[in-house]
Amino acid sequence: MKYASASAACALVCVVGAAAQSGTAPEWGQCGGQGWPGPFTCPAGWGCVATNQYYSQCLQGAPASTPPSTPPTSVPGGGSPTTTSSAPSGTATLIPGNSFIRAVEDPNFHKYLQSEVLGTASDAVLGDPSNAAQFQIVSGQLVQEVADGTKLYAVVEGRSDSTVTKLKMSWSASPASGANAGTFMWSGDTVEWSIPTIQRPQLNAWLVCPDTDGNLDVYINLGNYDYQTPAGCADETIHAYTGATATA
Template sequence: MKVVVALLATAGIAFAQTAPQYGQVRAFLRLMWSGATTCPSGWTCTVSNAYYSQCLPGAATGGSSPTTTATGGSSPTSTSASATGPTPTLVSGWSFIRAVEDPNFHKYLRSEVQNQPSTAVLGDPLTAGQFAVASGQLVQYANLSASTPLYANVQPRANSTVMKLGLTWETTPDEGGGTFVWSGDTLEWSIPTISRPQTNAWLVCPDAAGNLVLFINLGAYAYMTPTGCADETIHAYTGPYPTS
């Protein structure tokens, strides 16, 4: 049996490893973590922040995928646009992102199809997503039981007349698609190939279905705003729950 295991390991086949009690397990953004990926029976994979998870006492089924819960709160609840379920609880190391001006005051960033690859939109507090900026990528928490997070991908600019760029959530990073950064609590985006008057300028433009679709505004803030759209800046909010 030992010979078979050694041969499989040499061939590059990974084996699930169980962490010791209070040991580290795979954290969400550290997908290349080569250590343990499950907790012992009766212990739970608990997220401390975006980069570190630990096995702590708590009900968990040994041998299954880690059940991830946030210290001081539960993981985000997946809800639809018309949901009336529990309010999402912020996970340590992540942020809600919301607009702070009318007509989209305290509308929160999420994916159109909750926790799935789809268009970036703003929605009500009950459907708020949670986000982090890592190595210039904007990452959505989505679902910690999944093996892959969601990344904001920016629509390429077709030509110089295009003045707003759409965003989608995808399972692959947007390599070469610009850089997201925080400036204080304000989310900004830039790319060397495009000169923008304001790197924190965004547009929210409702589509035919009523979704509040988010765009990067390549023009001046509050000047020559496209018909039907609203100028916005979007900001991190780190309160325990999204507020209306």
């Protein structure tokens, strides 16, 4: 009986594991990459496209791809494995219920969302994992948890006219409100932003544009991802990471 019970338990675990690996990723969600435990397939009409060896994403209209016959080795804590980057890893432990947010494409691979002046109401930038901030999305607001217990709220500048293709994001001590507030949301592990007054081709399209001091300012991309990218900027999608600490 002992051996029969063990066999039954093993069979159940194997079936559950196989089901998890054979599931379907959400639209714009992760579908592959070194260390990704699954799922590997995309919804109908979407294809899994590799951005780099560590990250593949479901993109609308892309050719369908075949999932690997065996999943790659998972990474403790989830997310992508570390690279040989010289950037120091973070030391702050992730607060339960929060997430780090980071880019996964070059040239900003594993740069983390934070304030330009750390922990203050200033421009939203990407920076080293050693300074990674922590976040929640609550009632459509992207909320940064500051070490002293206060909160900062993501605000997006208004669009002055229809020729503007990117909107700068910054942090405020007060929640976003009014006509320019918009709504932040998760799609899988991807951060999206929408607003009724602007029709965006891709809600998860972001831009990172260095300022004159070299800070990696974060913008909402109002156009298509990876198409007609403004000079000096890089297309990005930004994603939750829930490892215990921010990794390079």
